[in-house]
Amino acid sequence: MSEKLKIKISIADRVYPLTVETHQEEGLRSASKKIDTMIKQFEQSYAVRDKQDVLAMCALQFAAQVEQKQISISQDNDTALIRLQNLDKKLSELLENKNVLTK
Template identity: 65%
Template sequence: MEEKLKIKLSIADRVYPLTIDPKQEEGLRKAAKNIDQLAKKFEQNYAVRDKQDVLAMCALQFASKIEQGGINESENNKAATERLQALDKLIYDKLGSE
């Protein structure tokens, strides 16, 4: 059993202490860095009242990317399934005509 790792992540000028599995560290640090960078971008480009608004905007941005990715994947799977069914029909028709 792996030892837990204690780390501190800084997001929007606040420090969050976490106890994690060591294999999670890289992903969490990258995620915190991405959130922090996006928060700074929102603060610079928009009239934002407070950090909570900035973090809400960040959450919306990341969640919408995840949701859109799922929608795109679903559409791609549907298109691939339709192409495979058409190919299957062509093969079946070709083998049936010989």
């Protein structure tokens, strides 16, 4: 069983106490730093009324990045599948031709 850690993560000037697995700590701390960096960028670039608006924009940006990565992975998988199907077809044709010649 993994060991649990009690950590405090700060996001948008609020502290969130969490109990996490040891292997999750680094990722959570890194994510909170990225969120705070993004918050500062949005606050500097746009007239923001409150933190909720900035947090919503951060959530949208992170979700869009995840979605784009999934689309890229899907396209890569589709390309690989097509290549494998073409290779299978060529190998089948070669084997069929070899069988015809040996008979």
